[in-house]
Amino acid sequence: MNTISSVSPHTASLTGIESIAYLLRHAVENQYAVAVWRLPNDSICHLILSRKLQRLSQDAALEELPTGFLFAPFQKNNDRIFLPADFKFTFAGGSLQPATTPAETQSHTWLQEQLRHTPYTPHTPTCYTVPPTGQETETSYAELVRKAVVEIGKSSFEKVVPSRRKIVDLPEDFDVVQAFHTLSGAYPHALVSFVSTPETGSWLGATPETLVHVHDKTLFKTVALAGTQRFVPGTDLKTVAWTQKEIEEQALVERYVISCFKKIRVREYDEYGPKTVVAGNLLHLRSDFTVNMKEINFPQLGSVMLQLLHPTSAVCGMPLEPASAFLQQYEGYDREFYAGFLGPVNVGNDIHIFVNLRCLKLHDGKATLYAGAGVTVDSTPENELAETEIKFQTLRKPLFDPPV
Numbered sequence: 001m002n003t004i005s006s007v008s009p010h011t012a013s014l015t016g017i018e019s020i021a022y023l024l025r026h027a028v029e030n031q032y033a034v035a036v037w038r039l040p041n042d043s044i045c046h047l048i049l050s051r052k053l054q055r056l057s058q059d060a061a062l063e064e065l066p067t068g069f070l071f072a073p074f075q076k077n078n079d080r081i082f083l084p085a086d087f088k089f090t091f092a093g094g095s096l097q098p099a100t101t102p103a104e105t106q107s108h109t110w111l112q113e114q115l116r117h118t119p120y121t122p123h124t125p126t127c128y129t130v131p132p133t134g135q136e137t138e139t140s141y142a143e144l145v146r147k148a149v150v151e152i153g154k155s156s157f158e159k160v161v162p163s164r165r166k167i168v169d170l171p172e173d174f175d176v177v178q179a180f181h182t183l184s185g186a187y188p189h190a191l192v193s194f195v196s197t198p199e200t201g202s203w204l205g206a207t208p209e210t211l212v213h214v215h216d217k218t219l220f221k222t223v224a225l226a227g228t229q230r231f232v233p234g235t236d237l238k239t240v241a242w243t244q245k246e247i248e249e250q251a252l253v254e255r256y257v258i259s260c261f262k263k264i265r266v267r268e269y270d271e272y273g274p275k276t277v278v279a280g281n282l283l284h285l286r287s288d289f290t291v292n293m294k295e296i297n298f299p300q301l302g303s304v305m306l307q308l309l310h311p312t313s314a315v316c317g318m319p320l321e322p323a324s325a326f327l328q329q330y331e332g333y334d335r336e337f338y339a340g341f342l343g344p345v346n347v348g349n350d351i352h353i354f355v356n357l358r359c360l361k362l363h364d365g366k367a368t369l370y371a372g373a374g375v376t377v378d379s380t381p382e383n384e385l386a387e388t389e390i391k392f393q394t395l396r397k398p399l400f401d402p403p404v
Helices: 016-029 102-117 138-153 176-186 244-263 301-309 320-330 381-400
Strands: 033-038 045-050 054-056 068-072 080-084 087-092 163-169 191-197 201-207 210-215 219-230 270-279 282-292 341-347 350-355 359-362 366-372
Touching: 016 033, 016 045, 016 087, 016 102, 016 176, 016 191, 033 068, 033 080, 045 068, 045 080, 068 191, 080 191, 087 102, 138 320, 138 381, 163 381, 176 191, 176 201, 176 381, 191 341, 201 381, 210 301, 219 244, 219 270, 219 301, 219 381, 244 270, 244 282, 244 301, 282 381, 301 350, 366 381
Parallel strands: none
Antiparallel strands: 033 045, 033 191, 045 087, 054 080, 068 080, 068 341, 163 366, 191 201, 201 359, 210 219, 210 350, 219 282, 270 282, 341 350, 359 366
16 A cells, blocks of 8 residues: 555544544534445445535536535435545555545545544544434335335236334434444445435435446446345345246346436447346346457446436336336335435546445434335235335444344
8 A cells, every 4th residue: 555644643542433432523523525335345445525515417527526425315306416536535454544545645634633623532433413203104115005006907018116203212322333333244245324414414325236336437337236035134036936937027127227228329338147146135136247348449338328327127116117106105105315315426536326225313312214126017015015125224223223
């Protein structure tokens, strides 16, 4: 590693958790926005602070943005929020890492100055919270699924993904930094993230689904992820059986990705799958798509495909327009950033955007959990309700119902 500067004595005595807690409190006290994340299969945790958010139009080119973090709502016509990295830090092995870029050196110098004026003291980290707005009952959700199946029978659409919310009480000793650390350990193959801004409130999650990944301005990647089963530890993935309904649901998502390629006349792509994959406490069917952007001379493929892909049939339905119209009319609440997308932009020369699944929004003493289920002609209210309960457990079990 090409280390530009070492960690100063002011920060060297702090653990990574203490440093993050200090930065979160500083952010809220100064009305800064903050994003913390750890990419799948990575041991490095990143944190950025933003003095002022940027609102991006739908056609903004991600490739031209500075280093930062993108946070976008489910509704396609709403502005995306970009958190530029005014200050950036990395953590590994429980420690704040030395700066390796001029920007990180500047961030470390700034942090040292803050610690001289306000030394670290143990406290519970703070974040931006808003009051909860409601939740759907099991009865109302079951009725929504029945209505969706009726519309599918009328050929209004092939698939739709209704969702629901559940409000739970936070433990009295809930600590958002520790919660992030817990999710990172529980779900090594997911993007674990925490985003907190005065405008959006605070969102914590562990999502398995890549939406757009641009590696080194050369390779574009996306995935089709659908079908859900409960994962039993020790299960041989080669023996997992999928129903026709789940296989067809996955095929719809695959066809949606391919249709997006066709719209922009991209024919040179590699497809691998579908295969059974583990995502926390769940099993899914997954297909991977890869495009060499240099070979087809399409440097902004990531931005273009992001615009085309969102919202995918895995979170909205297919065809998109009638499924979206159904959800707007009958789902009954604003998803906000659930089923939107988020991720680091131009960090380490990569763009890595994920669908914001398996997430919760924090309130004062409570959290709102979100989950949806793909409804097709073969769906039943009982099965889809059970699927949402399983998905709630992705966050609820490690954070609120830990083993005794």
